[in-house]
Amino acid sequence: MKIIIAGAGEVGFHLAKLLSFESQNITLIDTNRDSLANADTQLDIRVVRGDATSIKILEDSRVNDTDLVIAVTSSETTNITVCVLAKQLGAKRTIARISNTEFIERKDEVGFTKFGIDELISPESLAANEIELLLNQSAFNDTYEFEDGALTMIGLHLSRTNSFVDHSVKEVAEKYPTLKYAPIAMQRFGTQYTVIPRGDTKFKEGDQVYFVTTKEGVDEIYKLTNKERHEIKNVMILGGSNIGYKTANDLCKNSFRVKLIENDKEKAFEIADDIPNCLVINGDGRNVELLLEEDIQEMDAFISVTGNSETNIMSCLVAKSKGVKKTIALVENMDYFQLSHSIGIDTLINKKLLAANNIFRYIRKGEVVAMTKLNNMNAELLEFIVTPTSKVAGEKIKDIDIPRSAIIGGIVRNGEGIIALGDFKIETGDRIVVCCLPQSIGKVEKLFI
Numbered sequence: 071m072k073i074i075i076a077g078a079g080e081v082g083f084h085l086a087k088l089l090s091f092e093s094q095n096i097t098l099i100d101t102n103r104d105s106l107a108n109a110d111t112q113l114d115i116r117v118v119r120g121d122a123t124s125i126k127i128l129e130d131s132r133v134n135d136t137d138l139v140i141a142v143t144s145s146e147t148t149n150i151t152v153c154v155l156a157k158q159l160g161a162k163r164t165i166a167r168i169s170n171t172e173f174i175e176r177k178d179e180v181g182f183t184k185f186g187i188d189e190l191i192s193p194e195s196l197a198a199n200e201i202e203l204l205l206n207q208s209a210f211n212d213t214y215e216f217e218d219g220a221l222t223m224i225g226l227h228l229s230r231t232n233s234f235v236d237h238s239v240k241e242v243a244e245k246y247p248t249l250k251y252a253p254i255a256m257q258r259f260g261t262q263y264t265v266i267p268r269g270d271t272k273f274k275e276g277d278q279v280y281f282v283t284t285k286e287g288v289d290e291i292y293k294l295t296n297k298e299r300h301e302i303k304n305v306m307i308l309g310g311s312n313i314g315y316k317t318a319n320d321l322c323k324n325s326f327r328v329k330l331i332e333n334d335k336e337k338a339f340e341i342a343d344d345i346p347n348c349l350v351i352n353g354d355g356r357n358v359e360l361l362l363e364e365d366i367q368e369m370d371a372f373i374s375v376t377g378n379s380e381t382n383i384m385s386c387l388v389a390k391s392k393g394v395k396k397t398i399a400l401v402e403n404m405d406y407f408q409l410s411h412s413i414g415i416d417t418l419i420n421k422k423l424l425a426a427n428n429i430f431r432y433i434r435k436g437e438v439v440a441m442t443k444l445n446n447m448n449a450e451l452l453e454f455i456v457t458p459t460s461k462v463a464g465e466k467i468k469d470i471d472i473p474r475s476a477i478i479g480g481i482v483r484n485g486e487g488i489i490a491l492g493d494f495k496i497e498t499g500d501r502i503v504v505c506c507l508p509q510s511i512g513k514v515e516k517l518f519i
Contacts, residue, residue: 157186282479436518
């Protein structure tokens with residue numbers, strides 16, 4: 071697949087890195103010589119120095135036979151312009167990164183596809199949505215919804231008191247026959263290996279385990295894993311960035327009580343004017359005395375989304391030490407993901423990863439409608455639509471040649487989530503959620519073409 075990425079910043083570089091690992095034909099365009107030199111040295115891609123809004127630069131990058139153009143520069147206007155030009159010059163599909171979330175909310179009304187923009191993504195909006203979802207599933211450290219919650223992916227650490235511990239997947243299924251869930255991936259404590267569970271796989275203390283479950287199954291897993299569903303109402307947000315602003319705005323609309331701390335006086339006043347239901351404090355959130363004055367110990371959740379990863383991590387640790395039940399930190403360094411649970415932070419989120427997840431579904435073969443990578447795990451969760459030509463159409467699950475490094479997590483049929491067993495027959499129109507390790511993605515995709 072031939073892909074042009076405009077913008078070699080954090081999101082662009084990360085996308086180029088992930089896509090180059092998959093042997094995609096990548097061209098990266100940017101005006102910054104240093105950013106391109108870094109990408110050229112580290113990645114097996116073609117780099118072009120120049121303005122991506124230049125028709126000549128796009129033509130030199132062979133935009134006319136490009137499958138996908140992804141514009142992720144820091145300028146919203148540039149991204150929109152690049153996509154419009156690329157489509158007119160022959161690109162098959164275009165995606166623009168934007169910061170104005172109003173565009174996403176009203177994209178159907180405005181009709182961006184008429185201008186040549188097939189998809190809009192906002193890393194900040196994706197991060198804010200992720201935060202709200204994590205607050206609603208307070209006991210879990212990772213979560214993702216398919217088809218408005220018909221199926222939900224949840225991730226959690228197994229503690230010693232967990233009733234799953236020291237039992238195999240098969241034993242748990244026999245012990246709780248009514249439980250609607252499917253374990254799809256796990257990582258053993260102290261290792262970096264991702265395991266696709268089978269019937270004889272044992273749950274162990276300290277494992278990070280991912281399940282796919284139905285709406286009813288979420289409550290059952292809460293009970294069986296001895297996780298408490300804390301009602302979260304009082305939330306403190308550190309940082310009035312785009313993510314902090316959107317998170318505060320969304321939470322206030324959903325009746326959360328929100329305090330936001332912002333160091334920049336002018337920005338603090340702007341946020342206070344825009345979100346009247348939010349209590350905005352102008353101050354340095356790294357100051358522990360300020361946090362105590364603002365009753366951090368009374369908060370149900372603490373979210374740190376400043377532009378500095380280390381500040382976000384340290385402030386979350388302070389919040390945790392004061393008894394805050396749920397802590398979420400925004401980080402830019404992917405290596406920090408491995409440290410999050412060992413140092414005591416509930417969840418780390420990363421804009422680059424969220425944006426990449428959102429874009430990745432456009433390069434997968436088959437009718438992929440949703441996709442997410444599991445945090446700190448070498449696995450992808452894909453949602454395919456079964457078409458009349460799909461090899462799985464009309465087949466029972468037990469008769470499908472699914473690789474051992476992949477597993478069907480669940481099926482959505484007519485809006486209803488189903489945890490299906492071997493005798494379940496797949497029909498055209500079903501939406502199938504599959505968890506795959508990298509080596510099996512190609513084979514799984516062929517089943518749904």
